[in-house]
Amino acid sequence: MAVPAPWVMLPSRDLRMKQDIINLLQAALAQLAANGQLMRDAPLPVPQLERARDSNHGDFATNLAMVLAKLARAKPRELAEQIVAAMPASPLIIQTEIADPGFINFFLADAAYHAVVTQILAAGSDFGRSRIGAGQRVQVEFVSANPTGPLHVGHGRGAAYGTVVANLLAAVGFNVHCEYYVNDAGRQMDILGTSVWLRYLELCGEALRFPSNGYRGDYVWDIAATLHREHGDNWRVDVAQVFTGLPPDAPTEGETALIGADKELHIDALIAAAKRLLGDNRYRYVFELGLNTILDDIRNDLAEFGVAYQEWYSERSLTESGAVNRAIERLRSGGHLYEQDGALWFRSTAFGDEKDRVVVRENGQMTYFASDIAYHMDKLERGFDRVIDIWGADHHGYIPRVKAALQALGDDASRLDVLLVQFAILYRDGVKVPMSTRAGEFVTLRELRREVGRDAARFFYVMRRCEQHLDFDLDLAKSESSDNPVYYVQYAHARVSSVLRQAAEKTLMIDPSPGNTNLERLTENHEQALLRTLSRYPEIVETAAIKAEPHQLTQYLRELANDFHTYYNAHQFLVDDAVLRDARIKLILATRQVLRNGLGLLGVTAPESM
């Protein structure tokens, strides 16, 4: 059975400039093949065309002759000459050159670049969008933090990265479905509920020793206060009933260790006590209050951060719908499960995992992994062509077992991509901001947004490759200077708007002329550079999307802004020569459009003035 290529894509018809040249090369190859100058049966390669790094090498270059040399049993240079000779004439290309050891370099006509301005102005906010995704359905799951507390800055990076990747994929024609997996069923949620209840008892006036494994954040007190407001002391119990006979907890700071101390056994016993003393209904109420309060906070936080999901998928619903049992049955009937030490194990080592994994614990409880198998089975059953999971890098060891499970289920595990996001480290005054979950002194996403603003947070988060540790300089993110890449790019956008306002004040006509009119007047070096950069934008969006690398876009926008600022410093736009002025205004309008489109994909505002 044929395995589908990682990304099945339509040809990049929308990348006009580049694709036009590729078409010419393909025509040349077909010509050579027809003449018998190439091996008869050999398949023709798709020409690889790249932007020349050095302007001495023209605008584009291809290594086609070198790649083909062996196949054609010819010397690269000679083959290059044959290819060039076989190429149909085109007004795009002004000069072709063959360089050692066999590169074919293309020099483009100025008119080809002038046409880019026209294309941008005609396409507007659609410039850079394409259809290479061909409407394939892609699911992107990201953040998915346990609703046991507010999002912190680490989640923020996943949120920014995930949402920009989704934007990029949508821009190149994929049908994107963003999803947050809500872990609303697991033991961690029981620990949260129990933490809330213990704080409630404290509010009732009970004195108790808070468990080392409990959630200690202030938000737990807030939820407990809500509970106390609603029910007063009615749900109060004597703490002696809660704590007597419990296995000892691990020591917290300043305590000495007790014999047999085990924080896990201790907290599990506390959960059991909470369930027993509260009864099912009341326990469930406390549990739900904690879950819903925090989940509402997370939803609100992400919405304010400009992150929107199509779906919030409940882990609990997987159990309720029977999906978890169904997944386990499928594994069982496939012979992939076995019992040992009272637990049910999945033989993941048969699919390359390091060790086998438990799916049902000795005590009968499903593991998180069991739900996750069901969840990923469900994702593929929902018909997504591709599934992208974005996880914190600390979960990387989890990938082989999830892929193993999909294989064991008979699914195509290559449809799942897991992207890992490294941690973000905050710096203030050049010093690392200490963050430790244990001490409860982590910085929340909300605090970060309040401090540096949404735009800076979004931009900084995706500035680096995701598998790279991110040094997040808070002072830089807040600074209003060209050192700050967000302001630098936004300022370029605002500057164009400012120029247009100036023109209006001077009552100059700034309605741009139609089509390519007057663009031949753009002859300055700075204008050439800007045009070249503008023409690259669709290629940038495409590679950033396919490689899931938003940083390519931030990098590009800096370059574009730089080209613009340089141009701005070197030349007046609102010149007396009306024809030249028209051409320049069209160029800066096109620049503003591309800045706006790029910032839009990043979820960063494009201000009219600063």
Place this chain on the structure above:
RNA sequence: GCCCUCGUAGCUCAGUUGGAUAGAGCGAUCGCCUCCUAAGCGGUAGGUCACAGGUUCAAUUCCUGUCGAGGGCACCA
């Protein structure tokens, strides 16, 4: 010990999925506002791409090994 990610200028990072003389920003240093926002621009200095092999026309890029950094190796989520 095993696995994953990473190692590029003093610092933070790019490097077009193997291409031609390895690039930005910051910091350092020298300059530019009677001119559309100086929240801007330009010049100079700064490199054994961690190291050693291999693959080929071509390696910062792919493979192997060594060294170094971070993370992961639960009947936790």
